[in-house]
Amino acid sequence: MTTNTQQLATSEYAPEHPARLQWAQLAPEVYKAMVRLDAASRKGIEPKLLELVKIRASQLNHCAFCLDMHTKDALAAGESVERVVQLSAWQESLHFYTEKELAAIELTEAVTVLTDGFVPDEVYAKAAKQFEEAELAQLIAAITVINAWNRFGVTCRLAPGHYTPGSH
DSSP, X not given: OOOHHHHHHTSSSOOOOOOSOOHHHHSHHHHHHHHHHHHHHHTTSOHHHHHHHHHHHHHHHTOHHHHHHHHHHHHHTTOOHHHHHHGGGGGGOGGGSOHHHHHHHHHHHXXXXXXXXXXXXXXXXXXXXXXXXXXXXXXXXXXXXXXXHHHHHHHHTOOSSOOOTTOO
């Protein structure tokens, strides 16, 4: 039995591009610090909610490497394929998510797309209504950390398709 990656390598699909830079190997102390920061940001956040946030930020940032990782992690955590698929169109698929999840997803978008200038008060207020302050602080930290990971992945052009859930 062949893996999906092996099938892609031997098929008519475009070839996989090599990474531009193996930044984690070249800046190991930064990588280790990011891993510790990531672990700290996860505390107190429900795993499936956390993965939805990470997937949504990665969609917005076009980070294929992180999309591969967090989609697999979400499914391994018991998230449904349907909810993962609908996440890119969550505003048209509100009925798939709880009010708390919607507040987190909307906050994720506002924090991720800061080119709009700021996180709107109404978006922050929705999140503050759904999360206790400590949990909201953790959520903001998790959103910030996935955005940092996305920037490493996109800039260094890390290739998706090789991640196995639970290996990071």
